[in-house]
């Protein structure tokens with residue numbers, strides 16, 4: 001069976017000092033453990049090392065993830081971060097393909113596919129995001145759109161251990177807007193994602209890949225999503241910026 005996952009995407013929030021403080025707060029909120037729930041926090045790149053130190057010192061029950069990566073090993077790519085740099089500071093997960101990166105920074109499915117391959121080569125688990133705009137949703141083409149993203153983003157990937165690849169379905173119209181998809185909306189797309197994964201990788205692998213929901217997920221609504229068959233957790237933005245609200249979501253998943 002799939003372990004549930006609650007992942008926090010801090011986005012461009014929290015300085016190094018604030019990030020360390022938040023990680024310490026979370027470590028104390030979760031000091032009794034997280035049961036079978038896998039918890040990941042994804043701070044800004046400059047906070048990674050500081051959060052890694054908190055995890056080590058406090059033996060905190062959460063893993064460290066980055067928010068972006070570049071697919072080359074090293075070299076003249078000003079401003080970018082290589083996979084090896086992430087592993088070296090203790091990151092074991094990395095978000096890729098977030099709609100903010102697709103929208104504001106022009107990332108394509110081809111880029112996201114290259115990033116996934118580079119991460120997996122270095123043993124970092126991608127949390128690969130997909131999701132439709134309001135326009136696509138209103139045209140009733142959301143399932144088709146997301147299935148197409150999944151096919152492109154996973155092209156040529158070799159997944160032998162399904163716990164090492166995670167998908168987050170995040171309808172763009174629900175991100176940071178306070179407007180959540182319903183649990184049934186999430187199930188419709190997450191179910192279609194799993195069906196597509198089964199066609200590509202076989203049923204057994206598809207059954208082991210975690211598919212998360214993201215988009216205004218909060219302590220008071222997360223349980224409803226988790227009841228759905230194909231929703232295995234949440235990728236949380238706003239509500240991950242406070243230790244108590246994020247910990248409440250982890251506890252709701254336990």
Ligand code: PGA
Nearest residue numbers: 175176215216236237238
């Ligand atoms: P939100 O962000 O929870 O603030 O809507 C989710 C995300 O973009 O990952």
